Amino acid sequence: MLKECPQHGYFRDENCPTCGQPGRFLMNDHELDHLGRVMTGILRHFPDRYGLPMDPHGWVPLPRLVEAIATRHRGYRWLRPHHLVAISESDPKGRYEVRDDRIRATYGHTVDIELDFPTDDIPSALFYPVTPEEAGIVLEVGLRPSDRKKVHLSKTAADARAAGAVRHPDPVILEVDTALATADGLVIMRAARTVYLTDQVPPKYLKRTESPPSA
DSSP states (O other), X not given: OEEXXXXXXXXXXXXXXXXXXXXXXXXXHHHHHHHHXXXXXXXHTOGGGGTOOOOTTSOEEHHHHHHHHHHHSGGGTTOOHHHHHXXXXXXXXXXXXXETTEEEESSOOOSOOOOOOOOSSOOSEEEEEEOHHHHHHHHHHOBOOSSSSSEEEESSHHHHXXXXXXXXXXXXXXXXXXXXXXXXXXXXXXXXXXXXXXXXXXXXXXXXOOSOOOO
16 A cells, blocks of 8 residues: 655555554555556556647656546546655656656656656666577677667666566576776666666677576
């Protein structure tokens, strides 16, 4: 469930993980899961279905998003902007960004936008999961977007393994030499807590890592 601690902000648990207080109830697990799916769908893929304007950088007016969700999904007539802010700030993957009265998805877009995330403090290595069948081909031709607009790289091998487990129980983890890549001019952006974005990764920056995943 989603709650709010008056001292430590929003959290997803029975009690505040910092002070142990029960906090103020905002929504149950079903509402949290469903609203998260609706938000990511709108902000990544189909804002037009909800009649929402999206600026070139992926921002949508927060009050308009609340109104659109409450109108389309009658069970959410109680929804207010602070509920979506709470979902955003407590999301463990950092899938959303709220700024002033605007909100956007941080990654996973299939709509055409111009993301403007920071490009500094990029780790010297990032990681990407592939299936065993894909590994040889990717190492030969490099990484390119498939069903998304950007290549999504993970901060750690463990993060990449978790992402890849959706497609294969034992994904192959590729390491990206981002220090060399950025020195050569490849632009990599920090999009979320564990996700980095780039247009493509040529094969010269890729290698297969046999080491176990680490946090």
